[in-house]
Amino acid sequence: xxxxxxxxxxxxxxxxxxxxxxxxAGLGFAIIxxxxxxxxPEMWSGILVLGLLGYGVAVVxxxxxxxxxxxxxxxxxxENAS
Numbered sequence: 001x002x003x004x005x006x007x008x009x010x011x012x013x014x015x016x017x018x019x020x021x022x023x024x025a026g027l028g029f030a031i032i033x034x035x036x037x038x039x040x041p042e043m044w045s046g047i048l049v050l051g052l053l054g055y056g057v058a059v060v061x062x063x064x065x066x067x068x069x070x071x072x073x074x075x076x077x078x079e080n081a082s
Contacts, residue, residue: 001065008061012054027053 019028027050034043066073 001069005061005065008057009054012050012057016050 016026016028016031019026020032021028023029027046031043031046031050034040034046
């Protein structure tokens with residue numbers, strides 16, 4: 001689970017970077033197009049959407065991890081209580 005937690009943000013970053021250079025659609029492409037046309041508020045809104053997407057993925061994975069590793073977090077809570 002720790003490896004997946006480390007790979008999710010890296011994968012998201014690499015996906016957007018590849019969209020910035022090699023596609024004609026997507027969030028990365030839109031951010032670059034807004035930058036090239038000096039549409040600064042739209043560019044920052046794209047960056048904000050990217051940040052919110054990353055945060056949302058992290059929250060969903062945290063919920064998923066808690067559910068899958070319920071036994072581990074239960075033992076950890078018991079150790080912290082004593």
